Structures are given as C-alpha cells and as structure tokens.
Amino acid sequence: MKDESPSIQEWKDLYSAALDFKKLQPWEWMDDSDMFCVQNPATGEIGYCCVLGKASDFALGVYPGDECLLSRMLGEPEPSELNDLNNPKCLMASFFNEGYMDIHDYETIKRLELGFDRHQPWPVLRSHLPGYVPWYLNRDEAQFLTLTLQQAIIVCQRFKSNPKKLISPASGKMLIRVSEEVEDGLKWRDDWLDVFNIEESGEVLDDSDVEILDDLADMKRQGTWEVDAFYLPEPVQEEAGERPFYPYVITWAVKDGEILNGTVSRPDEKKSAFLAQLRENTFSKQNLPHEISIKRDELLSVLTPITNHLEIELTRVDSLEVLENAEEDCIREVMEEPMDYLEEKIDKIDIEGINPPKVEYADQKQTTPLDFENSNKREFVDRDHEVSEDYYKLMGKSLGKAKLKKRLKKLIRKDPEFFDSYISLSQMLYEEDKKTEADLVLDNGYKRAIKIITTEENEWPDLLEWGWVENRHVIRIIMNKAISLWNKRETDPALDLFRKLLKSNPSDNIGARNYILAIRMHMSFDEFEEQFNKDGFYDSSLIDWFDDNYKKFPDEFDWWDKATEEYR
Numbered sequence: 001m002k003d004e005s006p007s008i009q010e011w012k013d014l015y016s017a018a019l020d021f022k023k024l025q026p027w028e029w030m031d032d033s034d035m036f037c038v039q040n041p042a043t044g045e046i047g048y049c050c051v052l053g054k055a056s057d058f059a060l061g062v063y064p065g066d067e068c069l070l071s072r073m074l075g076e077p078e079p080s081e082l083n084d085l086n087n088p089k090c091l092m093a094s095f096f097n098e099g100y101m102d103i104h105d106y107e108t109i110k111r112l113e114l115g116f117d118r119h120q121p122w123p124v125l126r127s128h129l130p131g132y133v134p135w136y137l138n139r140d141e142a143q144f145l146t147l148t149l150q151q152a153i154i155v156c157q158r159f160k161s162n163p164k165k166l167i168s169p170a171s172g173k174m175l176i177r178v179s180e181e182v183e184d185g186l187k188w189r190d191d192w193l194d195v196f197n198i199e200e201s202g203e204v205l206d207d208s209d210v211e212i213l214d215d216l217a218d219m220k221r222q223g224t225w226e227v228d229a230f231y232l233p234e235p236v237q238e239e240a241g242e243r244p245f246y247p248y249v250i251t252w253a254v255k256d257g258e259i260l261n262g263t264v265s266r267p268d269e270k271k272s273a274f275l276a277q278l279r280e281n282t283f284s285k286q287n288l289p290h291e292i293s294i295k296r297d298e299l300l301s302v303l304t305p306i307t308n309h310l311e312i313e314l315t316r317v318d319s320l321e322v323l324e325n326a327e328e329d330c331i332r333e334v335m336e337e338p339m340d341y342l343e344e345k346i347d348k349i350d351i352e353g354i355n356p357p358k359v360e361y362a363d364q365k366q367t368t369p370l371d372f373e374n375s376n377k378r379e380f381v382d383r384d385h386e387v388s389e390d391y392y393k394l395m396g397k398s399l400g401k402a403k404l405k406k407r408l409k410k411l412i413r414k415d416p417e418f419f420d421s422y423i424s425l426s427q428m429l430y431e432e433d434k435k436t437e438a439d440l441v442l443d444n445g446y447k448r449a450i451k452i453i454t455t456e457e458n459e460w461p462d463l464l465e466w467g468w469v470e471n472r473h474v475i476r477i478i479m480n481k482a483i484s485l486w487n488k489r490e491t492d493p494a495l496d497l498f499r500k501l502l503k504s505n506p507s508d509n510i511g512a513r514n515y516i517l518a519i520r521m522h523m524s525f526d527e528f529e530e531q532f533n534k535d536g537f538y539d540s541s542l543i544d545w546f547d548d549n550y551k552k553f554p555d556e557f558d559w560w561d562k563a564t565e566e567y568r
Contacts, residue, residue, distance in 0.1 A: 017149035018123035026156035027053020037176035131267025380461035419477035464504035
C-alpha cells in the first residue's frame with residue numbers, strides 16, 4: 001500500500017515555507033551544531049533540526065525521533081553525508097540548481113504555478129530512511145516539514161539577533177517549539193527539552209520472536225560465530241512507483257573457517273532476517289554458539305536483545321577474519337555483475353537482460369603494449385568489436401523506444417564489452433526519467449571498461465588514444481560517467497576521470513580539458529551546457545573561453561602545454 005500524497009494546498013504551503021526559509025539564508029550565521037527541536041503536533045514525535053550550509057549544501061535537516069541526537073551525544077559522526085545508508089531517518093529541505101531536480105519536482109512546481117527560474121536554487125524535498133533511496137514526501141511528512149520550516153524561520157531570526165536564545169537556562173536542555181490547538185489553529189511557544197533523560201532504544205522482541213528463540217534455548221553451546229551485515233551498493237525497486245531500497249546482506253561464519261548460510265533482506269526486515277538465519281544455522285549445526293563476534297556498532301541494537309535472551313556473549317571486535325574475505329568476493333561479484341543480481345532477486349524491475357553472461361574473452365586484458373624508442377609507456381588499444389556494425393545499423397533505423405531498448409539489451413548480451421550500447425540505453429532511460437535504471441546501466445558499462453584498461457594493480461594505461469578507432473567506445477563510456485558525476489555535483493571523482501582521460505590522450509579530441517577548466521572555475525554542468533552548447537554543438541566561443549582562462553591554473557595545465565608540443 002502506497003503512502004498518501006500531499007494535496008495541492010499542502011504542496012503550496014510547503015513550497016511557500018521552503019522558499020521563505022531559503023530567502024532568509026540562515027546558514028550565513030548558523031552552524032549545523034546549533035540544534036533545536038520542533039514537536040510534531042499530530043504525533044508528539046520530536047524533530048531535531050539542523051541548518052546545513054557551511055559545506056555549500058544549503059538545507060534544513062529534520063531528524064524525527066531520538067536517534068540523531070543520541071548519535072551526537074555518543075560522539076558518533078554527524079549525519080551530514082546523506083548517502084550514508086546507516087544515517088538516521090530524516091526529512092530534508094535542500095536547495096539545489098536544476099541538475100538535482102527530477103520530473104516529479106518540475107511537475108509539482110508547474111502545478112503550483114510558481115514561475116520556475118532554472119538559474120536559481122529551488123527546494124528539493126526528500127524523505128531519507130536508512131537503507132532506502134531518498135524519496136518523495138508523503139502527506140504526513142509534508143505537513144510536518146511545512147510546520148518545521150515555519151518554526152525554523154522564527155528560531156533562526158531570533159538566533160541572528162541573539163545567539164544566546166538557543167542556550168538553555170539549565171544544562172542538558174535544548175530549545176523546543178511546541179504547540180497547542182486553539183480555535184483558529186495552532187499556538188506555538190518555547191520550551192526546553194531535557195536531553196539527558198533520553199535513553200537509547202534498540203529492537204524489541206515481540207511474542208513471535210520469543211517463541212522462535214525459546215525453540216533454540218535448549219540447544220548445546222559451542223564455539224564462536226562471526227556475524228556481519230552490509231548494504232549492497234546497487235538499489236532495487238520491486239514495483240513501479242515504489243521506493244527503491246538497497247538490499248541488506250547478512251553473513252554468518254564459524255570462527256574456525258566454515259561459512260554458514262546467509263540471506264538478503266529489505267532494510268525494514270532486518271530483525272526477522274537475523275532471527276530466521278540464526279534458527280536455520282543453529283539447526284544445521286545442531287548447536288548455538290557460546291559467543292557471537294561483530295565488527296559494526298549498528299548491529300548491537302538488533303542483536304543485543306537476541307543474545308541476551310539466549311544468554312550468548314556478544315563481542316565487538318576490530319575485524320572478522322573469516323567473513324571479511326568472503327564479503328570482499330561478494331561485493332566484487334555484485335559490482336561486476338549488478339544486473340545479474342537484480343534479475344535473480346527482483347524480476348519485476350524493467351531492466352532485465354542488461355548484463356549478459358560472461359563470454360570467453362570477458363576477463364582478458366586487451367592492452368596492446370606498443371614499443372616506443374627510449375620509452376616504457378604502456379598503451380591500451382582495444383580489440384575490434386564485430387557487434388559495432390550491428391549497433392550503428394540499429395541506431396540508423398526508425399524504431400519505437402520500447403523496441404530500440406530491447407535491441408540494445410540484446411546487443412549488450414551479445415558483446416558486454418562494446419560500450420556504446422550501454423551509453424545509448426542509459427540515455428534513453430534518463431529521458432524517460434528512469435534515473436536509477438539509467439545509472440545502473442551506465443555504471444555497469446563503466447566498470448567493465450575500467451576493468452579491461454587497467455592492470456591488476458588498477459593502474460591506467462599511459463596512452464589511451466582517440467586516434468585508435470577501437471578505443472573510442474571505451475573513452476566515451478568513461479567520459480559519460482565523468483559527466484554524470486559532475487552533473488550530480490560529485491566534482492572530485494569527476495575531475496579524477498577527466499584528468500586521466502586528458503593525461504592518457506593529450507590531443508584531447510573529446511574536450512576533457514574544457515570540463516576540467518569549467519569545474520576549476522566552479523561551473524556546474526548545466527551552466528557549462530547553457531553557455532556553450534548551441535543546438536547540440538560547441539561553437540568557437542568555447543575555444544576562446546578556454547584560451548582566455550586555462551593559464552589561470554598552471555598547476556592543472558602546465559604539463560599539458562608541454563605535452564601537446566611534444567605529443568606524437
């Protein structure tokens with residue numbers, strides 16, 4: 001059952017509050033350590049609020065429940081990295097330029113007739129849950145975030161005039177805005193929350209859980225088991241429109257080296273998955289362990305009530321010798337073959353058949369070392385791909401989108417190391433606003449490309465030249481991955497790829513130097529495209545712009561100036 005969406009009026013109220021908050025720009029004088037609270041009038045739940053902006057990512061983060069506050073009190077890292085899948089749940093009103101918005105945001109803004117200006121940051125409103133992809137707000141979340149933004153404006157204005165407003169009259173208290181219902185709505189007032197009385201809560205065993213554990217209680221105890229769990233790096237979506245999640249892998253082993261049965265679960269089914277596997281492995285071994293070792297603190301909350309009930313010692317260790325090697329193999333397999341995993345586990349998502357079975361040459365390095373006088377340079381030259389002829393014929397036909405996507409998937413199955421097929425398929429998925437699937441396709445092709453051009457020590461070739469026609473599809477997939485990272489504001493990994501492309505091909509037929517300069521000059525990809533892309537082509541103004549500006553960054557381009565003079 002899907003959550004109820006906000007009404008038009010509720011969207012209007014939320015966007016109005018978010019735009020008022022953005023106009024205030026409280027990140028100019030507040031830090032994310034200046035926390036305050038807002039109580040949800042509908043549920044009584046407390047939202048802990050942080051103004052974010054010191055790292056140039058402007059937002060109000062609202063963390064419902066006590067988990068965020070407890071993590072800070074216990075000295076754990078602050079939940080500022082929103083892609084950390086173990087972060088506490090959060091409602092986030094962020095302010096980004098056009099590149100971070102999707103069709104849902106555009107449609108909402110259009111329906112509200114807000115007069116969208118693509119050059120200005122706009123609210124991007126998302127719900128964050130541990131183990132899930134950031135998603136659109138449901139009705140209850142939108143209502144609470146609206147009230148919180150309104151109250152945050154009041155608190156931030158007062159803090160600007162007097163920073164002591166957030167300092168409690170007694171130690172261990174935090175400012176909280178609470179409300180009461182009156183005839184004409186809600187009446188808000190200040191109060192002070194006693195944060196020292198907040199207790200850490202973990203998983204609670206219900207009657208069915210206790211019944212499972214009682215069935216195991218009389219088993220003999222022997223040895224030490226290792227237990228670990230982690231999220232797979234690729235999200236999946238079971239049904240269209242449903243919130244995608246990252247599969248949660250639980251692994252078990254006996255300390256003497258035996259790997260026990262593991263499982264994969266949804267993030268919201270962790271406890272039942274742990275219980276089911278404990279039961280299965282116990283009956284398989286015909287014993288319970290004396291001790292369970294873990295290396296991740298986040299497993300304490302789910303395992304402590306289980307081990308306490310069974311009187312098993314739970315030990316936190318720095319490393320798990322048996323499981324760590326097995327987990328590296330598991331992650332490597334999934335990263336190399338993400339689509340195989342998805343097809344096996346989630347057959348409803350419409351990306352089946354993208355990742356084909358390996359063919360004979362799939363794991364062979366295709367680097368062709370060429371000898372140069374007085375040089376130890378290693379050059380990569382790819383093999384010829386017969387499927388390329390099929391690809392170019394296919395792209396010249398007038399086919400419907402569904403049929404074209406199907407044909408592209410067949411080409412990928414036929415030759416998984418010809419990368420133009422991945423690029424075209426991912427671009428079609430992006431155009432259909434299937435961003436998760438598009439990213440998966442692009443990332444799969446990119447990882448395969450990196451695998452065939454690098455050595456076993458992950459070293460790039462000295463030369464990866466565009467002049468070899470066989471190399472162009474490889475260069476294109478890497479370039480597309482770099483642009484995708486840049487478009488997501490992941491500028492450091494984007495720069496790393498652009499630099500490697502330029503270093504290995506100084507003649508730079510693809511224009512990596514222009515992208516490097518744009519990033520160094522703090523341009524977004526959208527800003528770059530708007531300035532230089534003229535109906536699908538870059539005109540001479542790009543050349544002039546580069547020539548006028550690149551010498552401002554000698555640390556970046558001095559080597560390139562010399563290399564282009566000496567380049568073969």
